[in-house]
Amino acid sequence: MGAILRAERTDRAAPRVDQLGGCPGYAVPDPVYGAVPGRPGRVDRPDLDEQTLVVRAQEGDAAAFEQLARRHQAALYRLAVRVLGNPTDAEDALQDALLDAWRRIGRFRGDSAFSTWMYRVVTNRCLGVLRRRPPTAPVHEMAEPATAPGRSPEHVVEVDAGMDALRAALRQLPDGQRVCWVLRELEGLSYAEIAEVTGASETAVRGRIHRARTRLAEVMGPWR
């Protein structure tokens, strides 16, 4: 809907706020969003839509940004853990990425979903962390995951061992493949959304995901 009402008011004899039933006890109004755990006095506003929160955050409303960040932090953290391979680095990356998002939210134009934009901020932060890491052992040097010497996959607790093996195999994928695979298989994004997040073409994304799947299937062969 476009602008359907535009009006001007110059009446200075405005009624008191509390007389109008708007904000009782309004002496020091607190533009709060919620009873957020750990932040006494703040009231959660789950009814506010995402676009409203984004606009408010873009205008400097930290509480609106906090609500946006709380809505998305779990998904962003999962992405960071899967891409970086450990929770400590993921926490640091998420923290830095959310601060990046606050500083740059004015540049978000709404061309993509806000969640896509947030995924992009976190992805870029994670890739930066990975670039600064010392190189890891190449794939062929990778120890067969969770297959302790003398024990076949049949002799280990298969489910947990399989998960450990998958985690280890995931860590050995090239970074670009791992990011695309996580976004697709664990976060459920479409190829087009992943292309927006990574800045790669949709065809390239599709190729990376397929190569990641093939490699993981190969490594996971013993757990079939």
Place this chain on the structure above:
Amino acid sequence: MAVNRGTGTGVEQDGAEPIELLACGRDAAQVWDHAARSELDEHERGCPHCAAAGADARTLDRLVHRMAAEPLAPPPSVMDQVMGAVLAELRPPDLLSLASPYGPARLSRPAAAAVLRHVVDRVGGMQARSCRIAPLAEAGGTGPTAVLVAMTVTAQFGVDLASVSARVRQLLVAAGEQALGIPVCRVDIDIVDVFDDTTPRGNRS
């Protein structure tokens, strides 16, 4: 998985290797997607190469689903530290001057905007989105401290827009003077979207 490594004709991937074709000529990635969604076509169901690719997909899929379902949540300290940094970074220069007989008094413009949004949010049937507060001098007026408030709002479907807008306008003028100490000389309200009360919370566009 049986692949045709020698004669694959898949599209080049931004300088990366092309997606390999299966020995039967099918696109391996497409077969995988079909298998993961249990949507194999007739050829894929009967072809041994596609069947092998499908078996790979299904085997991996079981573990992938388990991994996706693992509960992972950041510790509360992450948001606490982020918001601590965010609040420490709030820029002071964006200030409104308040009339005060006791010396200069200034109010953060984002804080004033948040107060006015809160006023609108408390009115049934309307929610504030953008709130711009401009000193009238900037808007072409004469008073040094009076302000123009320009708001965009969303309205609940079915409410009397004229009536609710009039009430919101009165409240904003009152809040400006009584809560902020800023005379509000003009209030522009643009209704930019509607919401239905039945729309799931947090999913409105």
